[in-house]
Amino acid sequence: MTEIFGVPIQALYGQLMLGLVNGSFYAVLSLGLAVIFGMLNIINFAHGALYMAGAMLAWMGMEYLGIGYWWMLLLAPICVGLIGIAIERLMLQWLYKLDHLYGLLLTFGLALMIEGLFRDLYGVAGQPYSIPEEFAGAFNLGFMFLPKYRAWVVVASLSVCLMTWYMIEKTRLGAYLRAATENPQLTQAFGINVPLMVMLTYGFGVGLAGFAGVLAAPASQVGPLMGSNLIIVVFAVVVIGGMGSILGSVVTGLGLGIIEGMTKVFWPEASATVVFMIMAVVLMFRPAGLFGREK
Amino acid sequence: MMKRKLLALALSAMLFPAAGTALAQAGKISGDVVKVAVLTDMSGVYSALGGKGSVLAAEMAIEDFKAQFKPAFKIELVSADHQNKADVGSNKVREWYDKDGVDMVTDVLNSGVAIAVAKVTTEKNKILMDTGAASTRLTNEDCAPNNVVHYTYDTYALAKGPVSVMIKQGKESWYFLTADYAFGHSLEKDATDVIKANGGKVLGGVRHPLNASDFSSFLLQAQASKAKVVALANAGGDTINAIKAANEFGLTKNQSVVGLLTTIVDIHAVGLQATQGMMFTEGFYWNLNKETRDFSRRFFDRHKGMPNMLPAGTYSAVLHYLKAVQAAGTDDTAAVMKKMKETPINDAFAKGGKIREDGRMVHDMYLVEVKKPSESKEAWDYYHVKQVIPGDEAFQPMALSRCPAVAKK
Numbered sequence: 001m002t003e004i005f006g007v008p009i010q011a012l013y014g015q016l017m018l019g020l021v022n023g024s025f026y027a028v029l030s031l032g033l034a035v036i037f038g039m040l041n042i043i044n045f046a047h048g049a050l051y052m053a054g055a056m057l058a059w060m061g062m063e064y065l066g067i068g069y070w071w072m073l074l075l076a077p078i079c080v081g082l083i084g085i086a087i088e089r090l091m092l093q094w095l096y097k098l099d100h101l102y103g104l105l106l107t108f109g110l111a112l113m114i115e116g117l118f119r120d121l122y123g124v125a126g127q128p129y130s131i132p133e134e135f136a137g138a139f140n141l142g143f144m145f146l147p148k149y150r151a152w153v154v155v156a157s158l159s160v161c162l163m164t165w166y167m168i169e170k171t172r173l174g175a176y177l178r179a180a181t182e183n184p185q186l187t188q189a190f191g192i193n194v195p196l197m198v199m200l201t202y203g204f205g206v207g208l209a210g211f212a213g214v215l216a217a218p219a220s221q222v223g224p225l226m227g228s229n230l231i232i233v234v235f236a237v238v239v240i241g242g243m244g245s246i247l248g249s250v251v252t253g254l255g256l257g258i259i260e261g262m263t264k265v266f267w268p269e270a271s272a273t274v275v276f277m278i279m280a281v282v283l284m285f286r287p288a289g290l291f292g293r294e295k
Numbered sequence: 296m297m298k299r300k301l302l303a304l305a306l307s308a309m310l311f312p313a314a315g316t317a318l319a320q321a322g323k324i325s326g327d328v329v330k331v332a333v334l335t336d337m338s339g340v341y342s343a344l345g346g347k348g349s350v351l352a353a354e355m356a357i358e359d360f361k362a363q364f365k366p367a368f369k370i371e372l373v374s375a376d377h378q379n380k381a382d383v384g385s386n387k388v389r390e391w392y393d394k395d396g397v398d399m400v401t402d403v404l405n406s407g408v409a410i411a412v413a414k415v416t417t418e419k420n421k422i423l424m425d426t427g428a429a430s431t432r433l434t435n436e437d438c439a440p441n442n443v444v445h446y447t448y449d450t451y452a453l454a455k456g457p458v459s460v461m462i463k464q465g466k467e468s469w470y471f472l473t474a475d476y477a478f479g480h481s482l483e484k485d486a487t488d489v490i491k492a493n494g495g496k497v498l499g500g501v502r503h504p505l506n507a508s509d510f511s512s513f514l515l516q517a518q519a520s521k522a523k524v525v526a527l528a529n530a531g532g533d534t535i536n537a538i539k540a541a542n543e544f545g546l547t548k549n550q551s552v553v554g555l556l557t558t559i560v561d562i563h564a565v566g567l568q569a570t571q572g573m574m575f576t577e578g579f580y581w582n583l584n585k586e587t588r589d590f591s592r593r594f595f596d597r598h599k600g601m602p603n604m605l606p607a608g609t610y611s612a613v614l615h616y617l618k619a620v621q622a623a624g625t626d627d628t629a630a631v632m633k634k635m636k637e638t639p640i641n642d643a644f645a646k647g648g649k650i651r652e653d654g655r656m657v658h659d660m661y662l663v664e665v666k667k668p669s670e671s672k673e674a675w676d677y678y679h680v681k682q683v684i685p686g687d688e689a690f691q692p693m694a695l696s697r698c699p700a701v702a703k704k
Contacts, residue, residue: 011519018511125343125564126535131543138545144515145545219543220508221535221564225340229508264501264512269475271512272504 014144015261021150023257024157025212029230030237030249031161032208035168038244039181039201042092042103048231049111050206052224054080054213056118059127059222069132073214080210081203088202093195111227118224126223135218153215160211161250168246177201236279242292252290324368324626326396331357331613334384334412335402335427337376340506340531343560345427345605349402350374351598352606355590356613364621373397381411388412392419398626399424401446401612404605406430406478410437417442420628424616426608429453429530429556430481431691434655438698441632446656447608448578450478450555451691454486456576456662456684457553461524462493466551470522471500472513472537474529482528482555498522507533510540518546530556535565542569558603562677567668574664576689578604579644580678583661590643601675604644611644612656648686651693653701657686 029051036044057076061067067075087110095102135149168174179187180194188194213227220226233256241252256275263274270277282290333353335345350372357370373395377384384403391397392415400416403409404427416423417439425433426446433445469490473479479502487497498520501513514537517525525546527537534554538561541552554561557575581591581601590610594602602610619634620626640648640658648658663678671677696702 011515014515014519015512018509018515021511022509119338123343124338124340124532125560126532128539128564128566128569130566130568138543147543147545149543150511219539221532221539223532225506225532226508229506261512265516268501268503268513272507 010143011265012262013141015265016258017141017144017146018150019258019261020254021153021257022260023254024154025216025230025253026234026237026257027161027250027253028157028208028212028215029234030241030253031164031246032205032212033234033238034241034244034246034249035164035208036202036205037238038246039177039205040092040103040198041096041100042107042202043100044202044205045104045108045231046087046110046114047107047206047209047234048227048229049114050080050084050227051209051213051216051230052118052227053083053114054210055129055217055222055226056122056127056213056224057210058214058217059129062129063127069214069218073211076214077207077210080213081207084206085199085203087206088199092202093198096198111231115224115228122224124223124225126221126226129217129222131218149218153219156215157212160208164208165246165250233275236275238289240275240279240282240289242289245289245291245293248289248291323624324620325398328369328371328396329617329620329626330371330373330391330395330397330399331616332388332391332397332400333372333374333402333609334377334387334400334408335374335404336379339379340533341379341404341427343564344531344558344603345402345404345609348594348598348600348602348606349404349427349609351594352602352610353401353613355594355597356610357617360614360617360621364618366617366621368620368626370617377403377405377408379405379408381408384408385411385415388415389419392416392421398422398620398628399613399616401425401616402427402605402609404428406432406481407476409433413437413439413443422616422628422631424612426612427605429478431485432481434653434691435697438653438696438700440652440654440698440700442628443654444612444635444650444656445654446612447604448576448660449655449690450482450485451489452578452660452684452689453482453555453576454489455689456660456682457555457574458486458489458495459493460574460662460682461551461553462490462495466523467495468522469495469497469524469526470517470520471497472510472517472525472527472529473500473502474505474533475502476505478530479528486526486528486555503529503533505533508536510537511544513537514540514544514546518544518550522550524551524553527552527554528556531561535561538565538573539569547572558605559601559675559677560603562665563600563675567666567671567677570665571667572665574662574681576660576684577663577678578658578660579607580661580663580680582676582678583680586643607644611640611642611648614642615640653693653696653698655690657690659686660684660689 054076058072061072131149138145138147180197184194237253241248264271333350335349336342337346375387399422401424403412403425406428409425409428424444424446429450431449431451471483473483554575562570619631623630623634636650645658650656661680662682664681
């Protein structure tokens with residue numbers, strides 16, 4: 001069997017595949033962050049908590065109302081989006097004129113509160129959420145067993161990323177959005193309701209987090225800490241990709257997922273830090289990130 | 296220095312006759328109150344294991360003690376969150392001993408915090424009854440037999456049961472998934488020793504960061520190792536996520552997964568579907584006999600969950616401590632410790648338990664196997680008890696002790 005640094009090539013394929021799965025989560029989450037930062041200039045620290053809320057909603061839907069996975073995949077992001085809209089209308093909209101730091105502090109505080117609430121209600125051990133029946137079992141790829149559900153995660157995340165990119169770059173709505181970011185006053189003068197646009201963008205961005213949460217529910221334990229475990233890495237992804245760059249966040253998300261997967265083979269102890277090492281290097285040579293533009 | 300202290304003491308005895316009487320009454324209860332403190336993780340990764348459940352267990356122990364013995368002294372309970380930080384824990388305990396007159400501290404899960412708290416306790420000559428931490432260091436390298444009792448379980452006892460049974464079944468090759476910090480290392484080391492002693496071999500292992508959210512990659516490596524047993528030397532959320540992923544990736548078809556530190560709380564969180572057939576050691580199961588059921592149901596009514604070995608151990612430890620205070624007629628550390636070591640422990644948690652000279656509380660452990668979903672008749676009906684491991688076999692024998700204070704001279 002061919003080996004690379006003592007690791008069979010077959011095992012490497014497996015790890016590449018897993019890196020892709022994790023990368024998909026990073027991609028959807030960092031996409032939401034990038035959209036929000038690009039349009040609102042808000043560093044949304046509540047993203048992880050809302051991702052967790054998406055997963056918790058999926059679980060609650062199943063537990064209390066008997067609503068299955070597929071419906072929750074649609075409903076939970078909408079609920080999270082509505083929560084987001086409420087946050088934007090009630091709190092965030094007063095902060096756009098101020099320094100980034102205020103938005104960051106507010107959303108960080110919200111994240112702690114949301115997490116604390118769920119922790120108080122359900123404890124930290126988490127809730128089990130089983131894989132939908134359609135996806136029970138695994139594909140035998142020869143070099144590894146790929147659980148069907150993980151394959152679905154990749155397909156679903158990439159489709160959502162693609163749709164988001166298309167909507168923002170290729171549709172009229174997207175053009176309005178981009179215009180509203182570039183020059184809000186002028187866009188408003190053309191009769192476009194900019195505050196509405198901003199509100200919907202935030203709702204959509206956190207809706208993406210909710211979507212990722214539902215996707216993650218069957219694959220990991222649904223618990224109040226799941227968001228905070230992930231969010232720091234996702235922020236690193238956004239910084240590496242370039243704050244606000246949509247394409248950048250998706251590509252970097254997938255790429256870092258794969259690099260992290262490889263690290264787990266060659267140097268498992270460093271797998272939690274490799275993303276940050278890359279971030280440090282990228283910031284040294286390209287302070288605006290790989291895909292970002294200097295302003 | 297010594298002379299000056301003596302002089303000061305003599306002076307103060309002359310100047311303040313009251314101080315003299317206090318000295319003379321050293322055999323009584325200090326401040327007329329026995330103060331018990333629960334130090335635990337209230338909100339972090341391990342809070343589901345101990346946390347509020349441990350505080351409740353201590354409350355129940357005090358209530359039961361009062362009802363049965365009608366003590367002449369008052370008993371108070373305080374509790375605090377150590378946030379899994381050794382410095383936070385030891386500062387809190389120091390404050391408790393110095394300012395609040397706390398006599399005994401219990402729970403103290405998280406081995407890192409426990410070792411720090413044990414040092415403060417020894418320095419202040421108080422009592423730590425550790426019912427939560429796992430590391431065998433508490434009764435070996437960091438032992439303090441006059442002040443510290445390691446009560447519920449330890450990494451040696453956890454490893455012993457499943458390892459010897461698995462190897463007897465012909466599953467002699469092992470692979471480790473280890474949490475990369477003191478506790479994980481200690482558990483891996485103890486388990487490796489037991490594996491080798493039983494003629495098995497360790498094919499390798501991977502150390503993962505604490506709180507790793509994704510285990511699939513590590514499990515793939517475990518799969519590639521072709522080891523017959525994949526041992527999880529981690530706890531709490533890490534164990535839960537590893538078990539889930541092991542099922543998803545079909546690892547459980549050809550290999551056995553052993554969660555070395557697994558409790559009923561983890562099984563409840565993951566569900567029987569994913570955990571069925573798993574084997575591990577627990578120090579307590581609610582459905583063992585009438586006494587455990589009565590205690591656990593009372594606990595359940597107030598906690599909305601069954602107790603695992605941590606709260607059950609805390610209950611027993613507090614009860615045993617209070618009984619010793621009652622019998623000794625004082626809360627003086629040396630007298631109470633002596634009484635505790637003399638008296639066998641018989642309650643809902645332990646039968647014929649005894650505290651060894653190195654501070655290890657020795658009691659029966661249970662090798663359990665998780666039931667299939669079809670076998671479970673009611674909520675929390677999760678275990679087949681495969682074997683009762685007698686205390687003397689379950690825990691590290693004194694002959695292997697690395698505790699300087701009790702080592703053979």
